[in-house]
Amino acid sequence: MTVALSGDEVAGKLKKKFPGSIVESGADSLLVKSESLLEIAAFLKTAPGLEFDYLDFITSVDYLDYFEVVYQLISIKHNHSLVLKSRCYERENPALPSVVSLWRGADFQEREIYDLMGISFEGHPDLKRIFLWEGFPGHPLRKDFK
Amino acid sequence: MAIKTEPFVVNFGPQHPSTHGVFRMRMTLDGEVVVDMEPVFGYLHRGIEKLAEGRTYTQDIPFTDRMDYLASMTNNFAYVLAAEKLAGVAVPERAEYLRVIMAELQRIASHIIAVGTFLNDCGAFVTPFMYMMREREKILDLFDMVCGQRLTYNYMRIGGVSHDIPEEFMPALDKFIREMPGFIDEYDQLLADNEILLARAKGVGILPKKLAINISASGPVLRASGVNWDIRKVNPYSVYDRFEFDVPLGSAGDSYDRYRVRVQEMRQSVRIIRQAMEQLPEGEVWNRMPLRLRPPAGEAYAHIEAPRGELGFYLVSDHSATPYRFHVRAPTLINLTALRDMIIGWKVADAIIIFGSIDICLGEVDR
Numbered sequence: 040m041t042v043a044l045s046g047d048e049v050a051g052k053l054k055k056k057f058p059g060s061i062v063e064s065g066a067d068s069l070l071v072k073s074e075s076l077l078e079i080a081a082f083l084k085t086a087p088g089l090e091f092d093y094l095d096f097i098t099s100v101d102y103l104d105y106f107e108v109v110y111q112l113i114s115i116k117h118n119h120s121l122v123l124k125s126r127c128y129e130r131e132n133p134a135l136p137s138v139v140s141l142w143r144g145a146d147f148q149e150r151e152i153y154d155l156m157g158i159s160f161e162g163h164p165d166l167k168r169i170f171l172w173e174g175f176p177g178h179p180l181r182k183d184f185k
Numbered sequence: 186m187a188i189k190t191e192p193f194v195v196n197f198g199p200q201h202p203s204t205h206g207v208f209r210m211r212m213t214l215d216g217e218v219v220v221d222m223e224p225v226f227g228y229l230h231r232g233i234e235k236l237a238e239g240r241t242y243t244q245d246i247p248f249t250d251r252m253d254y255l256a257s258m259t260n261n262f263a264y265v266l267a268a269e270k271l272a273g274v275a276v277p278e279r280a281e282y283l284r285v286i287m288a289e290l291q292r293i294a295s296h297i298i299a300v301g302t303f304l305n306d307c308g309a310f311v312t313p314f315m316y317m318m319r320e321r322e323k324i325l326d327l328f329d330m331v332c333g334q335r336l337t338y339n340y341m342r343i344g345g346v347s348h349d350i351p352e353e354f355m356p357a358l359d360k361f362i363r364e365m366p367g368f369i370d371e372y373d374q375l376l377a378d379n380e381i382l383l384a385r386a387k388g389v390g391i392l393p394k395k396l397a398i399n400i401s402a403s404g405p406v407l408r409a410s411g412v413n414w415d416i417r418k419v420n421p422y423s424v425y426d427r428f429e430f431d432v433p434l435g436s437a438g439d440s441y442d443r444y445r446v447r448v449q450e451m452r453q454s455v456r457i458i459r460q461a462m463e464q465l466p467e468g469e470v471w472n473r474m475p476l477r478l479r480p481p482a483g484e485a486y487a488h489i490e491a492p493r494g495e496l497g498f499y500l501v502s503d504h505s506a507t508p509y510r511f512h513v514r515a516p517t518l519i520n521l522t523a524l525r526d527m528i529i530g531w532k533v534a535d536a537i538i539i540f541g542s543i544d545i546c547l548g549e550v551d552r
Binding site: 101146151 | 226412414419420495521523
């Protein structure tokens with residue numbers, strides 16, 4: 040059975056190394072500041088005992104006040120998982136660091152989020168629309184899309 | 186004498202029989218050798234994730250049929266699991282077993298297409314494919330019996346399945362289960378050690394273990410690279426923890442291994458169905474839920490081992506009758522991430538085999 044690690048448990052391991060980066064932690068997830076997302080993700084990927092070598096999926100939700108990007112991480116070695124989240128409060132040009140440098144599986148998924156939700160991923164090797172054509176007006180998965 | 190050459194760009198697809206749908210590869214060739222490739226998606230994009238936000242949880246089930254249309258049953262399965270997790274719905278035991286039986290039949294039917302078209306791509310034109318289609322037909326007949334459909338089943342419901350199996354189902358399933366292993370043997374005898382198949386597929390399009398994990402590959406693509414990761418085993422859902430079965434693995438991660446893993450998985454599916462038939466309990470099959478189900482506000486992710494890899498649904502509820510967010514973790518889109526790495530340096534004819542060995546369904550890639 041894949042053990043879902045609690046956000047609190049992982050937050051305890053991160054607090055010392057990344058003071059002030061953890062916004063919220065709960066039983067199901069861990070919410071971190073977007074500025075430290077890449078550093079924390081890199082730490083989670085290699086830290087002994089955690090070793091999240093497999094990025095299960097990325098998705099995004101538009102809560103109107105903010106965009107939430109959800110990363111489901113899995114460690115194949117330890118068979119445990121973690122839901123890592125980060126938020127963008129900017130509506131005009133929301134951006135997050137790209138995690139493609141850590142997990143290449145993020146490549147098409149970040150493009151999908153950029154295409155349909157309009158969140159940019161800084162450092163992505165080839166960020167462009169994936170399903171819709173260049174010049175399509177707006178981002179359909181946003182709640183205010185008409 | 187030096188011959189002056191220059192790279193040449195070929196648009197492979199979207200209308201081409203070897204793309205298995207409407208997929209486009211923008212290949213840069215040096216003579217016959219692929220030096221660069223860019224996949225182009227979106228020709229079948231219907232905006233299912235957005236459409237689903239405007240329909241009730243029950244109305245969204247038929248949408249899932251239309252994603253990976255070669256494996257509608259497992260799409261239904263993954264979605265209802267996520268919706269049940271979100272709403273906290275219990276499922277009758279008989280329905281769990283029926284779901285497993287249908288999901289494993291679907292795996293066989295889907296692998297039949299994967300293997301058949303793969304051999305087509307290898308040049309064993311249509312004959313093995315037709316042999317395979319003959320067996321798939323029997324599975325479609327079985328599905329027809331339980332839900333009246335042969336492609337888009339819409340069979341599973343939040344809280345169970347829509348119909349109990351009719352009287353004639355079990356004898357027909359029993360007959361199929363008894364015949365299928367012999368058919369796979371026959372198929373193996375003709376093809377597994379076929380010299381041409383070995384020459385075309387062995388060592389072609391290798392996906393190393395480390396890269397497979399890094400690109401989040403799943404399903405037979407991941408297991409052919411030697412990673413023992415089958416969601417039915419590592420995170421059992423429904424009643425999968427009650428069955429004995431093995432997880433076939435590859436070692437080289439080449440096109441041949443991906444083909445072999447699929448053939449062996451069909452045998453394991455037969456094993457699971459046989460056990461499920463023996464254990465199938467009596468009782469209700471549907472714990473009926475209100476049509477306008479309003480799950481408590483929150484989020485849920487449920488995933489299954491679909492024929493093409495890990496299929497998952499991430500649902501967010503705001504306590505209304507429609508999902509606030511409906512995201513699909515599409516295994517085939519993610520499995521394509523490494524396609525470029527796998528085909529660079531191979532000839533065009535090999536590129537088609539490598540692409541075929543990943544086994545994609547554009548309905549799911551583009552959604």
